Structure formats: structure tokens, C-alpha cells
Amino acid sequence: MGNESEIRLLGTAASPFVNRVQFALNLKSIKYEYTEEYLARKSELLLKSNPVHKKVPVLLHADKPPICESQIIIEYLDEIQPDLFQLLPSASLDRANCRFWAAYIDNKFFPLYEELRRTTKKAGQEAIKEQMIEATKLLEEAFVKSSNGKAYFGGDQVGYLDVVLGCFVRWIKHVDELNDFNTFDEVRVPELAKWAKNVSSHEALKSVTPGIETLVSFFGLLHIYKPPYQ
Amino acid sequence: MAEEVKLHSFRGSPYGCRVEIALNIKGIKYDFIQEDLNNKSPDLLKYNPVYKKIPVLVHNGNPISESVVIVEYIDDAWKGAPIMPVDAYEKARARFWAKFIDEKFIPAIFKAFVSHGEEQDILEANEQLQFLENELKVKGNKFFGGDNINLVDICAGYIAFWAGAAEEALGIEVVTRDKFPKLTEWCHNYTNCQVVKDNLPPRESLVAYYKWLFGKE
Numbered sequence: 130m131g132n133e134s135e136i137r138l139l140g141t142a143a144s145p146f147v148n149r150v151q152f153a154l155n156l157k158s159i160k161y162e163y164t165e166e167y168l169a170r171k172s173e174l175l176l177k178s179n180p181v182h183k184k185v186p187v188l189l190h191a192d193k194p195p196i197c198e199s200q201i202i203i204e205y206l207d208e209i210q211p212d213l214f215q216l217l218p219s220a221s222l223d224r225a226n227c228r229f230w231a232a233y234i235d236n237k238f239f240p241l242y243e244e245l246r247r248t249t250k251k252a253g254q255e256a257i258k259e260q261m262i263e264a265t266k267l268l269e270e271a272f273v274k275s276s277n278g279k280a281y282f283g284g285d286q287v288g289y290l291d292v293v294l295g296c297f298v299r300w301i302k303h304v305d306e307l308n309d310f311n312t313f314d315e316v317r318v319p320e321l322a323k324w325a326k327n328v329s330s331h332e333a334l335k336s337v338t339p340g341i342e343t344l345v346s347f348f349g350l351l352h353i354y355k356p357p358y359q
Numbered sequence: 360m361a362e363e364v365k366l367h368s369f370r371g372s373p374y375g376c377r378v379e380i381a382l383n384i385k386g387i388k389y390d391f392i393q394e395d396l397n398n399k400s401p402d403l404l405k406y407n408p409v410y411k412k413i414p415v416l417v418h419n420g421n422p423i424s425e426s427v428v429i430v431e432y433i434d435d436a437w438k439g440a441p442i443m444p445v446d447a448y449e450k451a452r453a454r455f456w457a458k459f460i461d462e463k464f465i466p467a468i469f470k471a472f473v474s475h476g477e478e479q480d481i482l483e484a485n486e487q488l489q490f491l492e493n494e495l496k497v498k499g500n501k502f503f504g505g506d507n508i509n510l511v512d513i514c515a516g517y518i519a520f521w522a523g524a525a526e527e528a529l530g531i532e533v534v535t536r537d538k539f540p541k542l543t544e545w546c547h548n549y550t551n552c553q554v555v556k557d558n559l560p561p562r563e564s565l566v567a568y569y570k571w572l573f574g575k576e
Contacts, residue, residue, distance in 0.1 A: 181463075181490055190448075194448070196448070196451045196452075196455075197455060198455055198458060201454045201455055201458070202451070204451065204454065205447055205448070205450070205451040208447035208450065209447050221432055221435035221436040222418075222423070222436075224432070224435060225423045225428050225429070225431070225432040225435070228425075228427075228428045228431065229423070229424060229428050232425055232428065233409060236462075267409060
């Protein structure tokens with residue numbers, strides 16, 4: 130797995146889903162070639178590789194057909210390189226728990242941030258923030274159960290859920306700042322707040338976390354392509 | 360210790376059915392606990408506090424929720440006929456299509472049912488169906504899983520049985536035979552699998568239920 134050109138990632142620097150895959154690749158010390166996609170002008174390769182969703186990230190591995198959807202990509206990486214930095218736990222029940230919370234994070238938790246970004250009316254914003262408070266309560270409980278007193282969902286070491294949720298910390302912080310909110314509030318969710326600090330300072334994630342200019346620029350694009358609700 | 364397997368579900372639920380098919384593939388004995396969705400049991404609320412939904416599998420007291428998570432768990436936890444492919448790439452492909460069915464296809468076809476077959480809704484549902492038709496065409500196999508059913512077939516089961524019942528209830532056609540010949544053939548093959556046949560609900564009660572659900576009394 131040392132050959133750099135064997136693995137190629139199509140992505141965009143600001144996307145937390147792309148950061149997620151990069152976090153996993155870095156943890157597993159997998160070298161890869163990265164191609165930045167411009168979402169306003171998607172490449173032929175991207176459209177051909179992901180005709181169903183036309184989205185990043187897309188993983189290209191040697192001569193295999195493309196693999197899409199970040200969680201699926203990460204499970205694939207774990208399968209092809211299980212020995213170095215295993216992300217999913219070995220026990221079936223623990224794996225099911227990881228997949229359950231990963232689905233919750235992508236299908237229920239993160240969409241709230243897109244909703245908030247696109248909601249202009251104050252009443253709507255407050256309702257979404259209430260849902261965020263509920264969601265982080267659940268995630269705090271899940272973290273406490275999963276971490277067993279250690280620093281990460283995965284225990285002493287970063288695991289699957291740390292990667293799945295960790296990639297959102299910077300994005301969430303940006304949306305929080307724009308909306309006078311604090312998702313990882315130290316009083317409301319003390320353990321999750323500590324975790325957010327730990328995971329975002331992990332070298333494997335820090336090295337791919339977008340800077341403020343990248344985020345602001347991307348949010349500008351989103352404002353055009355996925356504008357606020359009328 | 361004797362193994363204890365319970366399934367909290369609702370007879371007729373396509374999601375509950377996925378789990379029953381998976382359990383049957385592995386030959387696992389289980390207790391079926393019928394839930395009244397208007398009066399959910401304290402156990403269900405305890406086992407699935409996040410969504411409070413069926414199906415929930417309880418294995419030796421440990422609850423697992425979300426049908427696709429449960430099906431993968433069943434494949435992980437028990438030996439026997441495989442439900443997931445062995446090859447890492449094929450596994451990724453199976454998960455991709457399962458996700459597509461649940462996140463893109465079923466919501467699109469459901470929208471077409473809710474609108475009683477609004478033209479735009481049928482068009483959008485057809486667009487999603489075309490991806491599945493192409494997948495069958497390209498692979499040229501009997502099932503999404505090849506010679507045997509896998510996770511994708513189990514998830515796509517909605518098309519094979521529930522969609523048809525909803526179409527009958529509403530008097531509309533979304534999965535057109537002419538437009539989707541491979542899918543039509545697949546539906547026939549899928550519903551004729553013993554392990555599927557044994558677990559399908561009675562069609563008449565499902566049609567009646569859909570007439571009520573989509574307001575076509």
C-alpha cells in the first residue's frame with residue numbers, strides 16, 4: 130500500500146465529508162493522490178465516477194470502479210488495510226453500534242446545520258437550535274458509553290465514530306459563529322466539548338481541516354447553489 | 360447460555376421484513392413481538408430511545424436498530440449463508456446501493472404514492488429506478504447479489520412487493536414493465552425465493568392498508 134498513485138481521492142477542501150476520508154487515510158498512513166474538484170464546474174472524471182450523486186468524495190483504487198459515499202469509503206479502507214489503525218471495532222455488536230450512530234450523525238445531526246444555514250426566520254432558527262441541543266444530548270450519552278472514560282469514541286485511540294463526527298467540528302464551529310450558538314458547549318455537553326477539542330487537534334485531522342478563507346469561500350458558493358429558504 | 364433472539368416489528372412492514380428474511384437466511388430461531396404502532400411497548404421505547412421505531416432486534420438482551428444495520432449485524436454475528444459479499448469492493452458496492460435505495464429511491468416512490476401519481480413525481484421515481492435497472496443490466500445476474508440474494512436485493516424488496524401493492528391500492532403504475540424489463544424480471548425472481556416467499560405479508564391486507572394510508576377510500 131506504499132504506491133502513492135494506487136489511491137486517488139476526488140474532493141473539495143472545504144467538504145467535511147472529504148476531510149473525513151482524508152482523516153481516515155492519514156490515520157492508516159495510506160498515501161494518496163488528491164484532486165481538488167470545483168463544484169461549480171465538475172470534472173468529467175467526477176461525473177463519470179459518481180453518476181448517481183455527482184458528489185465528492187470519490188475514491189479511486191488502482192483499476193477498480195470508483196467508490197462513493199464517505200462512510201462506505203472508510204469501511205472499504207478498513208477492509209483493505211485492517212492491520213494498520215483499525216477504525217471499526219471487531220465485535221459485531223460494537224460494529225452495529227458504530228454504524229447506528231454514524232447513520233444518525235449523517236442523516237439526523239449534520240443536516241440540522243444545513244437547515245440552520247438556510248433558515249433566515251428567527252423562529253425557525255430557534256426551533257433548529259432546540260433540535261441541536263437534543264441531538265448533542267444524545268451524542269454526549271453515546272460518547273460516554275462508547276469511550277468508557279477515555280478520550281475518544283474509540284477509547285484510547287481514534288475510532289470510526291471519532292472520524293465520522295470529528296470531521297464536522299470545524300464546519301459546525303463556523304455555522305455556530307454565524308448563528309450565535311455553541312454546539313459543543315462545556316456546560317451542556319462537557320464530555321463532548323472535551324472530545325471536540327481533542328479530535329480537532331489530532332494531527333491526522335488538523336492537517337486537512339480547511340482554513341477560514343476556504344470555508345468562507347465555500348459558504349459563498351453554497352449561498353448561490355443552495356440558497357436560503359424564501 | 361441459550362441464545363435469545365427477539366424481533367420487535369409490525370407484520371407488513373417492509374423494513375421488518377428485511378430483518379426476517381436475513382434471520383431466515385441464517386436459519387435463526389426468533390420470537391416475533393408484534394408492536395402496536397399507536398401504543399408502542401415500554402420495551403420498544405427502551406430498546407430504541409433515539410427513533411422509537413421498529414424493527415428492533417434484541418440478541419441476548421442487546422438491542423440493535425435500523426434495518427440495514429440489523430441485517431449487517433446478522434451477517435456479522437452468525438455463520439451460514441452469506442448476506443454481504445466477501446470482496447471488499449463488492450461490499451462497498453452493496454452498501455452504496457442499499458443506501459441509495461433507502462435515501463433516494465424509497466422517498467421518491469413514496470412521494471409518487473402520496474401525490475396519487477402526480478406526473479412529475481412518477482418521473483422522478485423512474486429516474487431513480489433507472490439506476491437500479493442499469494445495475495442489473497450491467498451485471499447481467501439473476502439478483503443484485505449474483506446467483507443468490509444479498510443486502511441490495513433485501514433492501515430493493517420494497518419494489519418487488521410493497522410498491523406493487525401501493526400501485527394497486529391507488530390504481531397507478533410507477534414501475535412500468537416496458538420501461539424496466541430487468542427489474543420486472545428481478546421482482547419475479549425475488550418474490551419466488553423461498554426465504555422471501557415465506558416472509559411476505561398477505562397482499563390483500565397490504566392493499567387495504569395502503570388505500571387507507573394514502574387516502575384512497
